[in-house]
Amino acid sequence: DVKVTQSSRYLVKRTGEKVFLECVQDMDHENMFWYRQDPGLGLRLIYFSYDVKMKEKGDIPEGYSVSREKKERFSLILESASTNQTSMYLCASSTPGGSDTQYFGPGTRLTVL
Amino acid sequence: EDQVTQSPEALRLQEGESSSLNCSYTVSGLRGLFWYRQDPGKGPEFLFTLYSAGEEKEKERLKATLTKKESFLHITAPKPEDSATYLCAVQEGGGFKTIFGAGTRLFVKA
Numbered sequence: 001d002v003k004v005t006q007s008s009r010y011l012v013k014r015t016g017e018k019v020f021l022e023c024v025q026d027m028d029h030e031n032m033f034w035y036r037q038d039p040g041l042g043l044r045l046i047y048f049s050y051d052v053k054m055k056e057k058g059d060i061p062e063g064y065s066v067s068r069e070k071k072e073r074f075s076l077i078l079e080s081a082s083t084n085q086t087s088m089y090l091c092a093s094s095t096p097g098g099s100d101t102q103y104f105g106p107g108t109r110l111t112v113l
Numbered sequence: 114e115d116q117v118t119q120s121p122e123a124l125r126l127q128e129g130e131s132s133s134l135n136c137s138y139t140v141s142g143l144r145g146l147f148w149y150r151q152d153p154g155k156g157p158e159f160l161f162t163l164y165s166a167g168e169e170k171e172k173e174r175l176k177a178t179l180t181k182k183e184s185f186l187h188i189t190a191p192k193p194e195d196s197a198t199y200l201c202a203v204q205e206g207g208g209f210k211t212i213f214g215a216g217t218r219l220f221v222k223a
Contacts, residue, residue, distance in 0.1 A: 004156075031209065043157075043200075043213040050209065058210075090156050100145060100204060102211060104156035 003027070004105035006091055012111045019078040021108050023091030032074035033092040033102060034058075034066065043090065049074055081112045115140045119201050119214035126221050129190045134217045136201030137183040144206040146184050148177050151198045151216070160186075160199075191221045 007022035025032065034046040035058075045058030047066040055066050063085060067075045074093075078085055088109050092102040120135045138146065145164055149157035161170045163179040170177050174195065176187040186199055198216040205212075 040215065042215040043202075045210065048209055056209070101147060101159055101162050102202075103159060104149075107154070107156045109154070 004091055004093055004103055006089075006105040006108050008108050009106060010109050010111075012113065013078075013081050014113055015082060017078075017081050017112075019081050019110065019112075021076040021078075021089055021091075021110070023074045023076070023093075023105055024072055025074075025091075025093040025103075026072065027093065027095070027103075028071065029093035029095045029103075030071070031094045031100075031102075032068065033094075034064075034074065034076045035090045035092065036060070036087040037090055037107075038087050046076065081110075083112050086110060086112045115203075115205060115212050117201055117203050117212050117214040119199075119217050121217060122215070123218040124220070126188075126191055126219070128192055128221055128223050131187070131189045131191070133188070134186040134199055134201075134219070135183060136186070136214055138201075138203045138212075139182075140203050140205045140212070142206035144204040146179055147202040147204070147211070148175075148184070148186055149200040149202065151200055153198075157200055188219070191219075193221045193223050195219065196221045 004025045032049045035043045048056045049068045065077045090107050091105040094102045117138045148160040151157040161177040166181045178185045198218045200216045201214040202211050
C-alpha cells in the first residue's frame with residue numbers, strides 16, 4: 001500500500017513565523033503535490049514537483065515555497081505565516097503513467113494566530 | 114475553462130436507501146477521472162480511476178460510471194459508515210494538473 005505521511009496533524013503558529021510542513025512518501029513516486037483545502041473552495045494546488053529539485057507553481061503559490069532535496073520528501077514552507085494561511089494542508093504523491101492516481105497524506109491542520 | 118461540478122452539495126439518506134452522486138466536467142481531452150472518499154479531518158482516500166466513456170468500476174456498495182461529460186457514483190444500500198465527503202477530480206491529457214470538485218457530503222442515517 002502507498003503510504004504518505006505528514007509531519008504534524010495539528011500545528012498552531014503566530015503571524016510572521018516561518019513554518020515548515022514535511023511530507024514523506026514510501027512508494028518511490030516521482031510526482032509530489034501540496035494542496036490546501038478550505039470550506040467551499042475545495043482542494044487548490046499550491047506547488048507540484050515532478051523530480052528532485054524540480055518544482056512547478058500551482059494555482060495559489062503566493063506566500064509559499066517548496067523544497068525537494070530527496071525523492072521521497074517534499075517540504076512546504078510558509079516564509080512569513082499570515083492568518084489567511086490558516087487551512088488544511090494536504091500532501092499527495094503519484095507516479096506518471098497510465099494511472100497517475102494521487103495518493104494523499106492525512107493532512108496538517110494549520111492555525112495561524 | 115476546465116471545470117468540475119459535483120451535485121448535490123449534500124445528500125441525506127436512510128440506511129438501505131440507494132442513490133447516486135453526480136460529477137460533471139469540462140476538459141479538453143480527459144486523461145483520467147478519480148473518485149475519493151474523505152472523512153472529517155483526514156486526507157482523501159482513493160476509490161476509483163476511470164479513463165474512458167462506458168467504463169465502470171465497483172467496490173463493495175460503490176459503483177462508478179463514466180460518460181463523455183459526467184460520472185456517477187452509485188451507492189447501493191448504504192450504511193452509516195458510508196457517511197463521508199466524496200470528491201471527484203479530473204486530469205487533462207498532457208498535463209499534470211488535477212482539478213477537484215467541491216465534493217458531496219453524504220449522511221447515512223441508521
